[in-house]
Amino acid sequence: AGFLLLLLVSNLLLFVLSHYIHNLSSEMFSEFDKRYTHGRGFITRTINSCHTSSLPTPEDKEQAQQINQKDFLSLIVSILRSWNEPLYHLVTEVRGMQEAPEAILSKAVEIEEQTKRLLEGMELIVSQVHPETKENEIYPVWSGLPSLQMADEESRLSAYYNLLHCLRRDSHKIDNYLKLLKCRIIHNNNC
């Protein structure tokens, strides 16, 4: 536990990164919604699950307090790993759009880059604190690429909406989890 404390303290940038990524995701989603899907009832269609829903992540405060440190770190790493590919395709597809929205594209690019950095930092910590953790843990695979390329505009917009909505949610999860870890380990539950 002391070693994790040391690593977290020496990597405070990770907490800043997670907050930054969530901010960008929220903004990106808001801009997309305002421009393409607002008032069209897409929100009801977000019933579509996110590809990371299969992970046994804590869904409330009680569960977050009960999960152990090692599992917590592994979950965070898994979520981050699972977003590598979707972010890559998101950037590619938005870039290829006709009249690509610059604001959304720039944010997508930035999110992809910062998520990679965050993942590297977390993997480093995990390898130091829990070296027994297998290098290639299974993580959820995203298979939404075909839906992003659908010809039907409505379906395509719905796919984008869902992807951005899930991105906002998962970035918020990461940010919250790291905050919980920070308060638990560094401040001893007394932030």
Next chain:
Amino acid sequence: MDLWQLLLTLALAGSSDAFSGSEDSSKEPKFTKCRSPERETFSCHWTDAVHRGSKSLGPIQLFYTRRNIQEWTQEWKECPDYVSAGENSCYFNSSFTSIWIPYCIKLTSNGGTVDEKCFSVDEIVQPDPPIALNWTLLNVSLTGIHADIQVRWEAPPNADIQKGWMVLEYELQYKEVNETQWKMMDPILSTSVPVYSLKVDKEYEVRVRSKQRNSGNYGEFSEVLYVTLPQMNQFTCEEDFYFPWLLIIIFGIFGLTVMLFVFLFSKQQRIKMLILPPVPVPKIKGIDPDLLKEGKLEEVNTILAIHDSYKPEFHSDDSWVEFIELDIDEPDEKNEGSDTDRLLSSDHQKSHSNLGVKDGDSGRTSCYEPDILETDFNANDIHEGASEVAQPQRLKGETDLLCLDQKNQNKSPYHDACPATQQPSVIQAEKNKPQPLPTDGAESTHQAAHIQLSNPSSLANIDFYAQVSDITPAGSVVLSPGQKNKAGMSQCDMHLEMVSLCQENFIMDNAYFCEADAKKCIPVAPHIKVESHIEPSFNQEDIYITTESLTTTAGRPGTTEHIPGSEMPVPDYTSIHLVQSPQGLILNATALPLPDKEFLSSCGYVSTDQLNKIMP
């Protein structure tokens, strides 16, 4: 007209009633608001249907559903708690609350869905208002009109900040009591913030509200905090009244300036003298200041040349004239060892030196040489007398170091010769001390040349050379007095012939001789005696050759031999062939008889011939 208006109004009223009535009757319950104050529970509220008439709707029910893992089950569940949140509300406690899982709720009445809504809990988070607002005074401005305060508060108690479950940001608003518009500050994450520039005499209201960072909405405002800043009367008093120091100062300065100018430009010389005394201008006696003004330096120079204190410029060419200094008063310096001593690396002490005069470098002119030179004599006692006699002559009004100024030159030969001979006489400083470095020899030659040049009209018997007797540690050259002076002025006349002979020898033969031997040329009986003593230790092989007398060297040995034993024509100078420090100096020899073997110990230097004999 009035009737139509009345009918129109009634019709409108009726229609409006009808409309509202129809709306009321068909009004359905709707969700008004769903809220989660701490992200652990949430509640939803709806409007109750307003019924007009007898028609009543069935009981309103709320059903919710949430998407489980990767499945969207359309299984609607009924609200777990209709009571806790009040009328027309549904309360979901922590077990029913999931954060990142979306919810859908619907309102039903008589089986029919009246309203539906989907959301995630983060979206409906609205924290409670902050509590425990207070303020403290930071500082008051210098004028006493404005003040800064620090407002502090605490997070709502149900928001779990400690574990990091919630991160709140706050917004503070303030206004004067009688104002209507609130001033807003930027959102902050901390629970205290400074508020600047509040007016001291006004009362303010302050309130704070909180929001979850990055999601949700602002919660309700906290209770209003009333801020009343204490009045500070002394400051206000100072503002109202102040003694006009500034005006007084300004006017005072102005008045003084006026008075000063009146004095300055007035014709009253007396007052002017008091305030502005005249500055003395440079003046030199006998010189018209106009000359100085216009830079006529040549005229000034000629004028100044009349003055005794003024030395002609050309003397500056001869630096040696000025720099040869003798200091009677510093015996210690000389005792420590001159350069010649060091050259010989001998321990020859000057203990025998009397007079207590050891260092002849500083503060003395060459006229004072005999004092120092006496100390170097082998037989000090005898020479002391001579030096003492010679001394007063030297000290007599001789400002020129070598007593070779024009004044001396213009004097009678005898008179000049005597003091003049003092200077160039070469006296060996020590018995065993060789002549100092070639530089001294060069100086001597220079001296000789100079003397000869500067005194073309002087008699040949004037001794223009001065032997360098020693080099003081300070670097000054110690000259010994001429042979003539050893005899004293009174004796010069008597021994003129001898002196002349000696002079010739000195000038022409330029023989180097020991100090003792120098005395041989002085036809003083007691001195001669001494010289005879010293004579054996000195040989004529040591010859100093000046640049002037190179050609005459050969012709002189004979002359020297004419002089009887005690009066050997002793050459004054011997050019130094080479320096073998510290063993001695090898001097060029003229065609003189070879020395005895004693010469080595006598003069401390060796001529080349002598050397050749000694070391074949």
